Amino acid sequence: MTIVEQLAVGPLVLDGGLSTALEARGHDLSGLLWSARLLREAPDEIVAAHRGFVDAGAQVVITASYQASHAGYRAAGLTDVQCDADLDASVHLAREAAGDRALVAASVGPWGAHLADGSEYTGYPDVSRARLRDFHGRRLERLVAAEPDVVAVETIPEVLEAEVVVELLEELAPELPYWVSFSATEGARVTGGAPFAEAATVVGPSAVAVGVNCTAPQHVDALLESASASVPFVVYPNAGATYDARIKAWTADGTSTFPAATVQGWRDSGASLVGGCCGIDADGVRSIADAVSA
Template sequence: MTIATLIASGPVVLDGGFATALETRGHDLSGSLWSARLIHDAPSEIVAAHRGFVDAGAAIVITASYQASYAGYLSAGLTEEQCDHDLDASVRLARDGADGRAVVAASVGPFGAHLADGSEYTGYPDVGRARLRDFHARRLERLIAAEPDLVAVETLPEVLEADVVVQLLDELAPDLPYWVTFSATAGARLTGGAPFAEAVDVVHGAAVAVGVNCTAPRHVAELLSSAAPRVPYVVYPNGGAVYDAVTKTWTSEGSSGFAASTVRQWRDLGATLIGGCCGIDAQGVRGISDALSA
């Protein structure tokens, strides 16, 4: 099973909020490394969280490497070698959790994630190309070497960052499938301010999809309607709650799943890959699967 064959037979169900699954299992993820801490501290829990989503119908699982970056590990008092280990292990653990029933997408979180201050939801226009390239290059090399089925570049608030990562993927692994998803908001714009329609235009080469993740579900239809990408859409919104970067918690009322009519609307607007992000649990993934198979 490959991502190409999945998309050809689409629509495809993704997993849900990985941190949500781990928190449901009793883990405190308030530290700066978030889910990545458990790659080393509790690897069996990583496997179990992946498997729970596969059991719920997910055909793609996304690794726990979102928060695993060299800059982030050094800031947390860890070493680059520990980051190497965890990047490698994230793909292996996802493969174990997939149990031959799902493909593995290696998560590449944004520059803002290592700051652990919610920057992926506000943007960082003063961070230039050279710094973004330095942040992403070595991690991409390591994840590619771990042989995932594809790469999931996630929660980007800036068009420039997408352009940098796409260029690196073209250089490092021009035939490896990938998608890019942006952090977006009202007005069909990224959280960094650029129009979503502008952002999708930088995704090319081996891309299999482009879209949004960890975005409030109420914004998704407007975003999808605003652009005309060259590849299918991928969407995995959060549950609609608001993230508090100070307490590192989700506030206000969100949902653990989406209405079937909403899922089908996204499909009809061009979303071939649909899942959930923060707040969406395994039952929410089951609901997506049921909605798409009805």
């Protein structure tokens, strides 16, 4: 079934933090390309990490393409052709791991991710629409051509960036389902400063959800309560730790699992896609799956 058909039956469980799973397997992801580096250096490890989430109950796995952008690859001394190949591989490796047990969501990370300085958690209001279109255009073409089941536009701090990616998707693949999720913070605002209620209005007709990810779980209730969306919510918070961009690591203690009542509250507030982000491991996904189905 398509993701639209599956969502008509009930909520779906997303995976957890891919970087968390890869780090637990012994990989250093502190470089510019983060988990995307392993797409060419250790593809079997990408498959194993995805499969661990599927085994834990994830019904959707998100590809390792978050940090794979042409600008980012150039900064790392690689070529556009190598980036194209890794974007293709990200979908194919996720498909290999998912089999017929899970859908594949192609990750589209924000412009700020290629800077590798935590900009997705602070925003960048001076980046123009034209620059954002140039940044996202070719990578979206490659990801769409790889035929994912859905596109995950994620950790977006700026409403303008979300608008640009939605425009590009509607031009490139108007029938392809997608969701948009923002990095958000206290005060029911996305990290770029706009109210989440405003951000939640940017999605178009092919959207299956809008919401938040890589956001501290304690902020989610207020965010969902603040907004009225034309589609269900997607919620996949991080563990609630603090990210230090200097050392590219989460430095404060968080929680790798969410209480069942918390997950059920998100579901009851309209979240039809629920999972975890950084710091949420396979056990955390298993607990989410149990809570969603209860």
